[in-house]
Amino acid sequence: MTRTTINELSNHVGQEVQLDGWVYNSRSGGKLGFLMLRDGTGIAQCVLSKSDVGDDAFALFGRLTQESSVTVTGTVSADERAPGGYEIHAQSLSVTQMAEEYPISPKEHGTAFLMDHRHLWLRSRRQHAIMLVRHEIIKACRDFFDSNGFILMDTPIITPNAVEGTTTLFGLNYFDRFVYLTQSGQLYSEAAAAAFRKVYCFGPTFRAEKSKTRRHLTEFWMVEPEMAYCDLEENIHWAEEMVAFMVGRVLESRREQLDILERDTAPLEGLKTPFPRLSYTEAVDVLKQADVDFEWGGDFGGGDETIISEKYDQPLVVHRFPAAIKAFYMKLDADDERLALGMDILAPEGYGEIIGGGQREDDYALLLKRLKEANLPEDKYQWYLDLRRYGSVPHSGFGMGIERAVAWICGLPHVRETIPFPRMLNRVEP
RNA sequence: UCCGGAGUAGCUCAAUUGGUAGAGCGGGUGGCUGUUAACCACUAGGUUGGGGGUUCGAGUCCCUCCUCCGGAGCCA
Numbered sequence: 001m002t003r004t005t006i007n008e009l010s011n012h013v014g015q016e017v018q019l020d021g022w023v024y025n026s027r028s029g030g031k032l033g034f035l036m037l038r039d040g041t042g043i044a045q046c047v048l049s050k051s052d053v054g055d056d057a058f059a060l061f062g063r064l065t066q067e068s069s070v071t072v073t074g075t076v077s078a079d080e081r082a083p084g085g086y087e088i089h090a091q092s093l094s095v096t097q098m099a100e101e102y103p104i105s106p107k108e109h110g111t112a113f114l115m116d117h118r119h120l121w122l123r124s125r126r127q128h129a130i131m132l133v134r135h136e137i138i139k140a141c142r143d144f145f146d147s148n149g150f151i152l153m154d155t156p157i158i159t160p161n162a163v164e165g166t167t168t169l170f171g172l173n174y175f176d177r178f179v180y181l182t183q184s185g186q187l188y189s190e191a192a193a194a195a196f197r198k199v200y201c202f203g204p205t206f207r208a209e210k211s212k213t214r215r216h217l218t219e220f221w222m223v224e225p226e227m228a229y230c231d232l233e234e235n236i237h238w239a240e241e242m243v244a245f246m247v248g249r250v251l252e253s254r255r256e257q258l259d260i261l262e263r264d265t266a267p268l269e270g271l272k273t274p275f276p277r278l279s280y281t282e283a284v285d286v287l288k289q290a291d292v293d294f295e296w297g298g299d300f301g302g303g304d305e306t307i308i309s310e311k312y313d314q315p316l317v318v319h320r321f322p323a324a325i326k327a328f329y330m331k332l333d334a335d336d337e338r339l340a341l342g343m344d345i346l347a348p349e350g351y352g353e354i355i356g357g358g359q360r361e362d363d364y365a366l367l368l369k370r371l372k373e374a375n376l377p378e379d380k381y382q383w384y385l386d387l388r389r390y391g392s393v394p395h396s397g398f399g400m401g402i403e404r405a406v407a408w409i410c411g412l413p414h415v416r417e418t419i420p421f422p423r424m425l426n427r428v429e430p
Numbered sequence: 431u432c433c434g435g436a437g438u439a440g441c442u443c444a445a446u447u448g449g450u451a452g453a454g455c456g457g458g459u460g461g462c463u464g465u466u467a468a469c470c471a472c473u474a475g476g477u478u479g480g481g482g483g484u485u486c487g488a489g490u491c492c493c494u495c496c497u498c499c500g501g502a503g504c505c506a
Contacts, residue, residue, distance in 0.1 A: 025467070032463035049463070066456090081464060101440080106467040107455045108442055112498060168504085184506090209504055210431075222506065301503080344506095356506060401506030415506095426498070 001073065006042035009086040012076045019044065019088065022123070023068045023099070025106055026061070033061050035090075036083075037072060043125065046072050046088040057093045066105075067123070069096035111416075118421055119430045129257035130417055133250055134406045138202075140249035141223045141400070144242050145200045150225060153192035153199040155185030160380050168208040170218075181206035184399060187329075187384050189226035190360060193395055194387055200225040212425055214414040215302070215352060217403060219423035226397030232341045232359045235396035236317055239345055239355050240273045242400070243315055247271050250409055263411040267313060267349055275345070277317040283308050299325045302352055309346040315354075319343040328370040331359040331394075343398070351408040357398020364388035 003018045004011075021039030028034070031050040036043055050058040064070065074090035081087075103117050104124070114121045121127055145152075158174060159182045169180040185201035192199040202223045209216065225238060247268050250258070258265055278286070287294040290307050300308070300318075309316045323332055323340040330340035342358035361367040367388055371381055406418035416422045421430065 027465050027468050028462085029465075029468095030462045032465080034465050034468085036466090045466085047464075051463095079464090081466080083466065101457065103440070103456095105441060105456045108467095110442075110499090113441070205506080207505070211502095211504060212499090213501070213504095216505075220506065299504085302505095303502090353506060399506065404506055 006037070006039045006044040006084075008041075009044060009076050009084075009088075010078075013078055013086070014076065016073065016075050016091065017088070018071060018073045019046075020071050020096075021069070023064050023066055023070060025066065026064055028062060031058075033058065035061065035064070035070075035072070035093075037070070037088075038123065042084065044084055044086060044088060045082045046074060046090050048090045048093065053090055053093055060095065061093055063098070064095070065099045066102040067120075068099040070094065071096065111414075115416065115422070115427060116430075122420060125260060127417065129260040130406065130410055130412070131420065132257045133254050133261075133410050134402070134418060136250050136254045137246055137405055137409065138221075138223075138402060140246040141242065141402075142202065143249075144245045145198075145223075145225060148198070150198045150200045151192075151196045153189065153196065153201055154203060155182065155188035155192075155201040155224075157182050157203065159188075161187060161384070168210075170206050170208045183207055184222065185224050186226065186397060186399065189224055189397060190384070190387055190395065193226040193228045193397070194391065194393070197229070198225070198227045210425055213302070214416075215404060215407075217415055217419065217422055217424055220415075220419070221402040222399045223402065224397060224399040226395065228393050228395045230359075230396040231394050232319065232343060232396060235357060235359060235398060236277070236319065236343055237274070239343070239357065239398050239400075240275050240315075240317070243275075243345065243355070244271055244273045246405070247409060258410070261410050261412070263409075268409065270313060272314065275315045275317050276312050277319060278308070279319055280321045280339070283318050286311065297322050297324065305346055305352045306350050309348060309352070310350065313348055315348055316346045317343055318346060326358075328374040328376065329360050329367065331361045332366070341396075347404070347408040349408070349411075351404065353401075354404045354408060355398050355400045357396065359394065359396040362388060362392045362394055364392065 001016055001018055002012060006019065019037055019039055021037045024036040024038040024043050026033065026035045033048040035046040035048060037046050048058060048061050071094045072088060072090050073092045074088040076086060076088055078085060079087050104120055158172065158179055160179050169183055172179050172181060183205050185203060189199055189201050200223060203221065204219055205222050206219055208218065251265060251268055284294060284296050286308050287304055292304065292307060294304065319342065320333055320339045321342045322338055323330065326340040326342050330342050333339035333341055340358065344353050345355035346352055347354045361370060364385060368385060371378060403415040403418040407415045412418060416424060
């Protein structure tokens, strides 16, 4: 008797095996029953014949409730009638725990109800597929940086610094000192880059914005590389290659999950680097040609981004924004001082901004001037200014929002399903 | 914060002009040896989001509060 899991069934045809898992669904005939068993690696059909398992086990099968935990033993066979192609002809059935009435029935539910039961919803086939794609995306990012000479340097979650003064931060009482939950690891990554040359951080970030849209969470995950001796061009190159690598990996390893999600993979398969590029000024012209009332100098809204990126079937790099609408640390364009050397990457198919980044200001005096203009407390940024006092070099980096990337690659309308336990304006539970 | 929409059975939704609150799923009982979100029969299940008002009569009309959803702003 081999104890195995559902994803391994094809290697055990003709053998007697033991499966442990949960009741996904069951159907019964008078003397024949079908138990859909979920074990975390997949779902398999177990066929129970009264004459094989005996009266007691068959009666037990009849009493099984959805999501009860059970152990089934039986012989594996290939059968076209079975979802997944393999099934178990059961010899025995035992129950670890008989579940109470399960709130999530096999029929449709609303998202509010499902979110209230997120801890259980994660067991469903669709959520399972999304989480596996998320896992693959995160793993691909790490593999990409690890294999390109980047060092993982974790950055603090509790911080006295606002990375961007304009955004709202979650405050925290830290032994009677007022501190924040981080909104980006970037400033610390800049210090790390001066120590290790190429680094990345991967962690949760927090934004106390009262955003109520399909693209916003108050707690989300970002991967943020930072490179010393790196200008805007090279920064864009790294971002493009990372996105291409990530998408390629998901297509290679998680096709089954994309199928479950009914994701049309053609747009993903067509991805090619380098991605098309548009300067901010060119993007404004695109908007004007589309009869959008937009003045040079303003920031793009979600609708503007959609209009701009709709013209391309590739991720779109938009670069060189007006410095006035960008963060204090962005380096100014030597060719046009109104511009900052920032870049965003907009995902195709209307998914909008997934990456934001740029070249950092490396001149001490200019950085200090910009810091003051942004009304940020100078004393809290002394350590950051030190980086420009001691061997300052051109350096750049970017951040990618994991949930937005997952939503795009899975083809989901909302980021709330892309993270196990979403935190939003009106949701901190479960 | 602003604009729009929605709250009816455990869940998803119906309910005509203001006139006896219903169905499917899920639960319970029984039936069925190849089911595919199985099917068939029977059955239990309701303070129609809260409060107030109009009316012979309110799920339906009016006022008010609450909650949620979608969008805007801001951003990854």
